[in-house]
Each structure stands twice: as structure tokens, then as C-alpha cells.
Amino acid sequence: MFGHRPDGKLVKSKNGLYLLIPHIMNKRVDSMNMAEFNVELDYLDDFIKKQKEETGVVYSYLEVLIAAIVRTIYLRPELNRFVVNRRIYERDFVYYSMAIQKSLKSGISNETTLKFKLEGNESIGSIKKIFEENVKQAKSSVNDVDKLTTTLAAIPHFILKFVINMLKLLDRWGILPMSVIDAQPFHTTFFITDLRSVKCESIYHHVYEFGTTGLFFSTGPEKLEPYYDKEGNIAYKRVMPVKFVSDERFCDGFYFATSLRMLQKILRNPKVLINDLELRKRTPEEQKRHDKLIARDNKRRAKMDAKLARDQEKLQKRRDKMAEKATKSEVE
DSSP states (O other), X not given: OTTOBTTBEEOOOSOHHHHHHHHHSOSGGGXXXXXXXXXXXXXXXXXXHHHHHHHOOOOOHHHHHHHHHHHHHHHSXXXXXXXXXXXXXXXXXXXXXXXXXXXXXXXXXOEEEEEEEEOSOOOHHHHHHHHHHHHHXXXXXXOHHHHHHHHHHTSOHHXXXXXXXXXXXXXXXXXXXXXXXXXXXXXXXXXXXXXXXXXXXXXXXXXXXXXXXXXXXXXXOOXXXXXXXXXXXXXXXXXXXXXXXXXXXXXXXXXXXXXHHHHHHHHHSGGGGSSXXXXXXXXXXXXXXXXXXXXXXXXXHHHHHHHHHHHHHHHHHHHHHHHHHHHHHHHO
């Protein structure tokens, strides 16, 4: 409230037009820009092949793309901003969300959504590890997003409308609890959907009105793109189309354009993602806020670990009782 939010810091700009834009375009649907670019797969193939030979680690196209986007956002921090209630805020971390299918064997959708939290300076190896750990956990258990959606879905329809509207109101005022923000995917730096994995063309996906999503990326199946070689002959190269939608209010068009060029440059030379970047220096105020958020996350993680341990203990006791009953039955 009054410009304060648990998930971001208010941006104070001397540029009057910059501050007026969110008032002129007060909804994301009014301020969506759409663009597309092709990722040249020869560069990614060379990188993936070399990493497999040198380290034994196999990266996917999606993992390289995510790491490149995260690195670009870290180097171009205005991309990590968002607009709520006509005010511009900047995040303390880089977040990304994506939907996954827990299983495709039955042919029936069993979708869940994951949200990942990063400093932004991580190497592609660290990002891959975090990605795989979260996906593995989500496929074998119920995550925070599932718990929240299940709870909300259990509310009667006539009450649910009021609850959702109340959540939107609290978010607009900046007093939505951080526990709710962490437990759902719409408060994120960017969303990404890998439609290539289901053999579907990439799409221009809207950025959600609820939450703080400012960027949405969508990949499509690889295709051949014609070009002129050095001799002037028509040749073909393999590319992966990527479409994205952005909220244009938190930075200007020139900044977006130069950031996109940086992303494409990284994707043509993905070896720059191998090492971590040095963390940016923070002001004392920013460091204090950062430490506070880290402490809160550690406390929350400790509670979750303790709860998981209790649940596993209860489950083991249940199994022991069932085994004991089965043994008695066999004896009788």
C-alpha cells in the first residue's frame, strides 16, 4: 500500500512520460507488444554436443533458451520490472513460470504449473539443476501451485468470485500476502511455454491481467529457413521459432529492442552461459531488503522440510501398521 509491495520496490523516475504511461494504458491488454525471432539451431547443437563431450551433461534447447533469457534479464534489469495499480516496480529476483504435463502416457492432460526463483546470475548448469529438481518433485508430489488451486476450486462458485476479486484487490493495493504470491505462477518475470514439445506451432500468448507477468515466450517446432550463402545461392538452416508478448509500460521500445539483440547474441554464443556472473553491487537499502527476503525464504523452506519429514514419518508408520496386519493375517 502507498507504493510498497512485498515482491518489488517502487521505481522513481525523473522521466514524466515514463510515469504517465501506466496511467494512459492502465491494463496489460492495452499495452501488449508482440514480436518473434528464430533461434539458429546449429549454434545450439554445437554447444550441446561440446558440453556432452566435455562434461557429460546434456542440455535441451529449452534449457539453453531459458538460461539465455534469464541472463539477458539480469544484464538488462529494466526487463525485470512490472506495473501494478499504475505504478512501476522492480523485482529483487528473477522468476519464471511454466506449465508441464506430469504424464502423457494416458493421453489425458495432467498439467501443473511451476515457478522458479533465481538471482539471475546463475550458470546454465545451475539453472538446469534447479529446473530438473523442481520438475521431478512436481511429477511425484503436490506443489504449492496445486495446493492453492485445489483449495480455491473447492470454494462454492458464488463465493469463489468474491474471493478472486478480493485477491485482485489486495494485489492492487500491494498487501497480498507473500505466501500467496509465492504459491501461484502469475507473479513472475516471464512465462514460457514449450509448444515444440507437443508439436504445436508457437503462439502469441497474452500476458495475464492478474499478477505481474511482463513477458511471455512461446517456442514452436524446428523448421528450415532459406537464406543466401556467401556465393549468393539459396541455402537452408534449421531454426526454432520463438514468439513473445511483452508489457511495454515498464521500459521503452529502444530498451526492448537492444535487449532482444542481446538475447539473440547470447543464443549464437551460448558458451557465455557456462559460468556464473558476479553479482551486482547493491545499495545498503537493497542489501537489507534482499537479506530479509532470503531469511524469509529460508524460514519458509525450513517449515516445508519439517512438514515433509512429519508426513513421511506418518506414512512410514501407516505402512508399518499395514505390514503388521498383513503378517498377522498370514499367521492366522
